[in-house]
Amino acid sequence: MRRLIIPILFLLALPPTLAFKQDFTEPVQLDWETYFKGKPDMNSPFYALTAMTWKYSYESTTYRNRVVINLKNEVxxxxxxSWVKWDKIKDPEVRASLLHHEQGHANIQYILLSEAERVLKNRNYSVKNYKAQISQLANEISDYFDTMQRNYDEETEHGSNHKMQGRWDKIIEDKMTESRAAMLETQK
Structure with a gap:
């Protein structure tokens, strides 16, 4: 069995989640008390840090010159x-706004999980170099979503630009809808 762990650490103005369920129906819904137990970095300019990891592994079978993989995929x-500076978010409105922003990060990871499931399972791999092909695809998926996470933080100014946060909320919701539809299509 081949196993690759891609750590994704986000230095954010807010935090994300635990393990996503293998059924891919919905992302984890965040709350401050459950997901932010770490000791805050007082030297960080951010109010929180979220540590997320995407892991995948697979077993492969060759059948009639074709490689079929059984994928295990989780975030x-x-x-x-993951931590939060509680003294910086005492106002209930600020807390809610930050948690909403962090939920966006968790939702982006849900999209990564769904897309990785769809893309990695639905490829024709060469018997000779399927391991390299899978690794390359996984790295491309990871890079794409790392960039999306960074853009989300930069454009929303870590959730403080409410107009851009609203735009990103729509982008994320649309991508989640697309991912759900694609997953349902591949399961038929």
Whole structure:
């Protein structure tokens, strides 16, 4: 069995989650008390840090000159490495706004999970170099979503630009809808 772990650490003005369920129906719904147990970095300019990891592994079978993979795919949020500066978010409106922004990060990871499931399972791999092909695809998926996470933070100014946050909320919701539809299509 081949196993690759791609750590994704986001230095955010807010935090994300635990393990996403393998059924891909919905992303984890965040709350401050459950997911932000780590000790805050007081030197960080951010109000929180979210530590998320995407892991995948697979077993492969060759059948008639074709490689079929059985994929295990998950996202976890390390709640002991994720933290929040409680003294900076005492106002209930600020807390809610920050948590909403962080939910966007968790939702982006849900999209990554769904897309990785769809893309990695639905490829024709060469018997000779399927391991390299899978690794390359996984790296491309990871790079794409790392960039999306960075753009989300930069454009929303870590959730403080409410107009851009609203635009990103729509982008994320549309991508989640697309991912759900694509997953349902591949399951037929």
């Amino acid at each position: 976890t949020i390390d709640k002991n490495r």
